[in-house]
Amino acid sequence: MKSKHLTAVLATVVALTTVTACGTSGTTTNNSTSTAPSGGSGTSTTTLNIGLSADPPKLDPSLSSALVDREVMINIYDTLLQLGSDNQIKPDLAKSYTVSPDGKTYTFTLQQGVTFQDGTPFNAAAVKFNLERDMEKISPRHAALAAVASIDTPDDSTVVINLKKPFSPLLSILTGRTGMMVSPTAVQKEGKDFVNNPVGTGPFQFKERVKGDHITLVKNAHYWQSGEPKFDTLTYKIFTDPNVEYMNLQSGAVQIVDAVPAQQLQSLTQNSAYSVVNKPGFGYQGIWFNVKSGPFTNQYLREAVDQAINRQTVVDVVLKGEGTPGYSPFSASSPAYNASEDTPPTPDATKIKQLLTQGGQPNGFSFTMQIAASPVTAQMAQVIQSMLAQYGIKMEIQQLEFGTLLANSENGGFQAMQLGWSGRLDPDQNIYSFFYTGGPLNSANFSNPQVDQLLDKARTETAMDQRAQTYSQVMDILHQQAPYAFLYHQHNVIAYTNKLQGFEYVSDGLIRAGNLSMK
Amino acid sequence: MAYVVKRLLIMLPVLFIVSVLVFSLIHLIPGDPAQVILGQDATPSGLAALRAQLGLNEPLVMQYLHWVGRVLQGNLGHSLVDGTPVLNLILQRLPVTLELALGTFIVSLLVAFPLGILAAVYRGKFGDTVALFSSSLGLSVPPFWLGIILLLAFTVKIHLFPSSGYVPIWQNLGQNVWTMILPIAATGVREAAVLMRMLRSSLLDVLHQDYIRTARAKGLVGWLVIVRHALKNALIPVITTGGLQLAGLLGGLVITETVFSLPGFGSLLVQSIFSRDYTTIQGAALVIAVLVVVVNVLVDLVYGLVDPRIHFGKESA
Numbered sequence: 001m002k003s004k005h006l007t008a009v010l011a012t013v014v015a016l017t018t019v020t021a022c023g024t025s026g027t028t029t030n031n032s033t034s035t036a037p038s039g040g041s042g043t044s045t046t047t048l049n050i051g052l053s054a055d056p057p058k059l060d061p062s063l064s065s066a067l068v069d070r071e072v073m074i075n076i077y078d079t080l081l082q083l084g085s086d087n088q089i090k091p092d093l094a095k096s097y098t099v100s101p102d103g104k105t106y107t108f109t110l111q112q113g114v115t116f117q118d119g120t121p122f123n124a125a126a127v128k129f130n131l132e133r134d135m136e137k138i139s140p141r142h143a144a145l146a147a148v149a150s151i152d153t154p155d156d157s158t159v160v161i162n163l164k165k166p167f168s169p170l171l172s173i174l175t176g177r178t179g180m181m182v183s184p185t186a187v188q189k190e191g192k193d194f195v196n197n198p199v200g201t202g203p204f205q206f207k208e209r210v211k212g213d214h215i216t217l218v219k220n221a222h223y224w225q226s227g228e229p230k231f232d233t234l235t236y237k238i239f240t241d242p243n244v245e246y247m248n249l250q251s252g253a254v255q256i257v258d259a260v261p262a263q264q265l266q267s268l269t270q271n272s273a274y275s276v277v278n279k280p281g282f283g284y285q286g287i288w289f290n291v292k293s294g295p296f297t298n299q300y301l302r303e304a305v306d307q308a309i310n311r312q313t314v315v316d317v318v319l320k321g322e323g324t325p326g327y328s329p330f331s332a333s334s335p336a337y338n339a340s341e342d343t344p345p346t347p348d349a350t351k352i353k354q355l356l357t358q359g360g361q362p363n364g365f366s367f368t369m370q371i372a373a374s375p376v377t378a379q380m381a382q383v384i385q386s387m388l389a390q391y392g393i394k395m396e397i398q399q400l401e402f403g404t405l406l407a408n409s410e411n412g413g414f415q416a417m418q419l420g421w422s423g424r425l426d427p428d429q430n431i432y433s434f435f436y437t438g439g440p441l442n443s444a445n446f447s448n449p450q451v452d453q454l455l456d457k458a459r460t461e462t463a464m465d466q467r468a469q470t471y472s473q474v475m476d477i478l479h480q481q482a483p484y485a486f487l488y489h490q491h492n493v494i495a496y497t498n499k500l501q502g503f504e505y506v507s508d509g510l511i512r513a514g515n516l517s518m519k
Numbered sequence: 520m521a522y523v524v525k526r527l528l529i530m531l532p533v534l535f536i537v538s539v540l541v542f543s544l545i546h547l548i549p550g551d552p553a554q555v556i557l558g559q560d561a562t563p564s565g566l567a568a569l570r571a572q573l574g575l576n577e578p579l580v581m582q583y584l585h586w587v588g589r590v591l592q593g594n595l596g597h598s599l600v601d602g603t604p605v606l607n608l609i610l611q612r613l614p615v616t617l618e619l620a621l622g623t624f625i626v627s628l629l630v631a632f633p634l635g636i637l638a639a640v641y642r643g644k645f646g647d648t649v650a651l652f653s654s655s656l657g658l659s660v661p662p663f664w665l666g667i668i669l670l671l672a673f674t675v676k677i678h679l680f681p682s683s684g685y686v687p688i689w690q691n692l693g694q695n696v697w698t699m700i701l702p703i704a705a706t707g708v709r710e711a712a713v714l715m716r717m718l719r720s721s722l723l724d725v726l727h728q729d730y731i732r733t734a735r736a737k738g739l740v741g742w743l744v745i746v747r748h749a750l751k752n753a754l755i756p757v758i759t760t761g762g763l764q765l766a767g768l769l770g771g772l773v774i775t776e777t778v779f780s781l782p783g784f785g786s787l788l789v790q791s792i793f794s795r796d797y798t799t800i801q802g803a804a805l806v807i808a809v810l811v812v813v814v815n816v817l818v819d820l821v822y823g824l825v826d827p828r829i830h831f832g833k834e835s836a
Contacts, residue, residue, distance in 0.1 A: 211603070254683075
């Protein structure tokens, strides 16, 4: 019965995404035709309906591992620091901070008079409680705070974080889930059930949810930022099929969505009733090569595959503008972006032949690539398959459900695997664990002492230009050793009706609803 | 009555076998809940800690026995993902799917009966051709595709129905019906087509029997011959098919649920498989098994109502 369901679902998803027409990219908004929902079933000035492409599993920042959780959490919780629309780190619950010259002591001064939605005061003790909760082993935040030695609270509005060694990513980490502050009282009261009854200091408070269907938040009447929020109610509606989500935007059932099917991007961009944001996020997609077993223990064969893929074609054919070709973990939105390191090579037949010969397989070889069972990934794999075939490299495609894929990535049960990363603001969080010897996300089992040393060095450097230079040295080695073929940077795509005002795009791609209102 | 009790008792070994099968199969899929819960951010120490917390380190047999022990006390356990009681999840989702399945079933009966009778009685005539053509069409149109087309037509082009936003039946009956019309139409077409074909061919067999000729010969009116003599005898295979369809619908509506954004039972099961939420998968599978057995018992009882020659508990005809 189970496998029947699985195949049925996969079949539908594949079929659904092939139902519709085509188009190519654009960056922002407007002009020509306008087809907006006329009556607007559900368009109201007091309720905002937001379409989400997945059901957020956990609304507790300390336990969350799915990216989509943040969409809802960013409106329930405030963060200690926040990412501005100009990509700069700004104060939020912490109104200022200082870093000691040795980079080992961070002192934060907190906003005063802020309370959690359950009335608990927000203070230094609450911050310490939150950070210590994130440092527990079962928290996915654990690794991000591994450098913390101790947390002091000299007074109610001052928090001092003492580090074991300098760790420059800390500030950007505090703009994400690690920086989201939950009410200690609510955690103590609800225990394990806090995840289903989240309480923060944010503009909206949790009201109810039906798993797989919707999540309702209501206005936090005592929000500390004056004038916010403007809506009384936020309803997140879950659509597991992107075409269904798109239709619900058009029907007016939702006013803003977190994804647009690639085939629909162009027509929606040209529709003057909607605004479309389509910009690179912090993440990347690519292919892991298992360097410990199988054909890819051979560096030349890894390089041959890496060189044979034309990224521009992949992006044009498959993503239709919802991605940018890439060759590094750092997209144009990243503070460590380096255009020359991020520009992928154009396939050069002579060079690829030469690499194959050096690898002892002048006439090509065979391997299997595991991919997640999604229509976009499958299409991409087929495009790559045909590119490699030109050089006699025979790639078999094995589609796996995501849980299985993750398990294989963990235990090295693959030859090549398409697996990407959703991306974080700080460059360290997009490279360190992936290429450091024994790193938890190092699926290739890659190990290079020089890379390890450079990655450690970057963590201690405070100036971003300096760090960017160090990362560029890492990239030179990674390009040459090719444990991972970087393919592209996926875009954050957000579309909303033009009746909605106050939307401000931030590179993390989240929909912050505090300032949104309806015309 | 004794028959029903006996049939329901047979359910116990069925449930036992289903639970063992489901339990073994889900543990055969690579990946475990800890992995899926912690996702890509997982560290080995975090995984170990979470596995211990979720009780995944115990031997499988012990895990199964613990689970069975709780189920026997009426406790389906808690979701491994967020700790919600599995029973709550099921009670939240099951009514949606039951409504959709029953609605689909009723609509398909309402469509299949008149069309099936029409087609059989006017075999080879215009009515039959129309009925056969529509049923071929109904069979060949995939429900998800029809669903997408209905959504486009009636929620995007004409704002007649809501494109999402299920309202429970006990909250607002009118709105509930309004949200269920399109999904029921999308799934009902195919089911109606199957039933209609079944009824037509079964009626055609019966209409050639001697007793029909006799009934006609003794001067009974046409429709009375059809309803009282032919239809009753033609119903058994139709009931069998209908029962199988209903049982299939209870577990197989996930696609319609996805297209119409209905928080149904099918999508609960699929989501819990993706997240390796063992307790929820097991609970949901048990409920489906119970429902299928109950539907089968009901079908048997209906046989008896339709055909008095069928007796339960004794040597049956």
